[in-house]
Amino acid sequence: MRQHLNKVKSAKQLTVTYFSIIAFAIISLHFSLLDATLEDFEQINANNRLMHAKAVAQEVLQDQNDIDKFAIPPFTDAYLDPSLLPPQAVFPPDAPWDKAFEILSADSEGTEYFGMKTRISVNNTEKVLYLLFSDYIYEISEEQVFLNQLKQLGISILLLIVSFLVVLKVSDRLTNPLTQLANDIDSRRANDLSPISAPSGITSREVLQLVDSFNLYVTHIQELLDRERSFNRYASHELRTPLMVMKGAISLLGQSNDPKFIAKQQKRLQQASTEMNDFVTTLLSLTREEDLDKVSIRQVDREELNEIAGAHTSLLTGKAVSWHVEAPQPITIKMPENAFKILLGNLIKNAFAYTEQGHVIIRVSPSTITVEDTGIGLESSTNSSKGYGLGLLIAADICRKYNWQLRHQTNENQGCTAIIELQPNEKPNGQTAQS
Secondary structure, three states, rough: HHHHHHOOOOOOOHHHHHHHHHHHHHHHHHHHHHHHHHHHHHHHHHHHHHHHHHHHHHHHHHHHHOOEEEEEEOOOOEEEOOOHHHOOOOOOOOOOOOOOOEEEEOOOOOOOOEEEEEEEEEEEHHHHHOOOEHHHHHHHHHHHHHHHHHHHHHHHHHHHHHHHHHHHHHHHHHHHHHHHOOOOOOHHHHOOOOOOOOOOOEEEEEEEEOOOOOOHHHHHHHHHHHHHHHHHHHHHHHHHHHHHHHHHHHHOOOOOOHHHHHHHHHHHHHHHHHHHHHHHHHHHOOOOOOOOOHHHOOEOOOHHHHHHHHOOOOOOOEEEEEEEOOOOOOOOOOOOOOHHHHHHHHHHHHHHHOOOOEEEEEEEEOOEEEEEOOOOHHOOOOOOOOOOOOHHHHHHHHHHOOOEEEEEEEEEOOEEEEEOOOOOHHHHHHOOOOO
């Protein structure tokens, strides 16, 4: 990438290149227009002069029809005999009729001629008249006009140079902050995710927006890294617990032939494997895209809530803590069963783990699910932002995926309450819920 970067021009170089092209085009156009204007004006002047000379020659020849050559002041000569034409003024055989054309003079003085070949009637006889026009005063005036235009062109070039310097200065002002920003980013270490300061000097709104967008992007990366570190730190605990249960149950199976004992250990194995499967399935679902419109709508009743909470009562062993579920009626949700079990289970585990005495109440309404405890609260818990195990981290991810909202608030007396706000009527993307 850096090898290709050296081949790409900077914004300043591009500005100089484009401005130079435009300036060259303006100067070339100015010269072309000036030359074309002078040439056209000279052609028009010569054509009008010669047409006037034709009319004068017609009058002269009516009075004097025995002359083959005569002058028409101030700058035109008329010839009826082409052999009398000056040797340096040669009319080509294909010369146009009644139209002035420039004759390339062959003399050493470089005299410019305009000629015209026309027909006139002399005593009812049609004759060919050759008109030759040479205006040295016009040539001098043309040179003066050209020099005057050169002065104006010089002023235009000076203005272009001044404009170029101004554009160059503005380009420096605009590109220097970008260069500073690029150098700042390039000099950073790979693990440096600290916010980037705005470049010094005058910066445009676009540069500030770029800095803000980059810092926001860095913040998102930092959040992802924090979540990844939290996942690596706590996933081992969540997976180790069912693995330890399974390992213990397997070792105990070989120590007794009692059918009741074996059935008990098999039940433990089944519960541990189910818990582990639900946990892994939920984590995998969070990492892949899912069409929420295809998620089936189902009902959650008190029995399911009691089952989820009862699976974590071991955390209350030896504690003076009571718990119960308040669910006047089933609720309708749009979330897979295993994801809901992990979500609510994490909140209940969090409440059970940080409550030493009092109560934990799971309340359900058509729009919210709350887990209230009398534990140590948000301010006292150093792990309140992470919860028990993956805790609030995975709970927040599940809610985010299924368009639910998770928040916590401190209770007035003691403890805290986790609040899940369901999507209204569980109709993601405007779909109509059907039970």
